Amino acid sequence: MVNAIISSIAAAIPALPRGAVGASAAAAVTVPLARSNIEARLSFDKELAQIIITLCDKETGEVVRQIPPEQVLQFAQFLLENSTGKVLDARA
Numbered sequence: 001m002v003n004a005i006i007s008s009i010a011a012a013i014p015a016l017p018r019g020a021v022g023a024s025a026a027a028a029v030t031v032p033l034a035r036s037n038i039e040a041r042l043s044f045d046k047e048l049a050q051i052i053i054t055l056c057d058k059e060t061g062e063v064v065r066q067i068p069p070e071q072v073l074q075f076a077q078f079l080l081e082n083s084t085g086k087v088l089d090a091r092a
Contacts (some may be wrong), residue, residue, distance in 0.1 A: 038064060048076050 030041050041054040053067040 045073070048073065048080065050076070 030039055037058050038055050039058050041056060043052045043054070044050070045052060050068070050073070052073070054063055055065045055067075056063055
């Protein structure tokens, strides 16, 4: 089952449009997964240059899992906005 999900996602990645419009989650592709109640939604965050995979329940639309998790994306966004080239402050 996991291999089928990975294969379906890998096959859809080239379908993500290049030069996405807007700053985040601008392009999206939905991949139905065979013999599963789950579908994979692929999106691209242009600002973070990150592909985001969201596994959703087909019937309810509920997000089952997101890769990378939202907290990781928020942290990456924070670092992008607040980074001055230093990861650690020597005074801390």
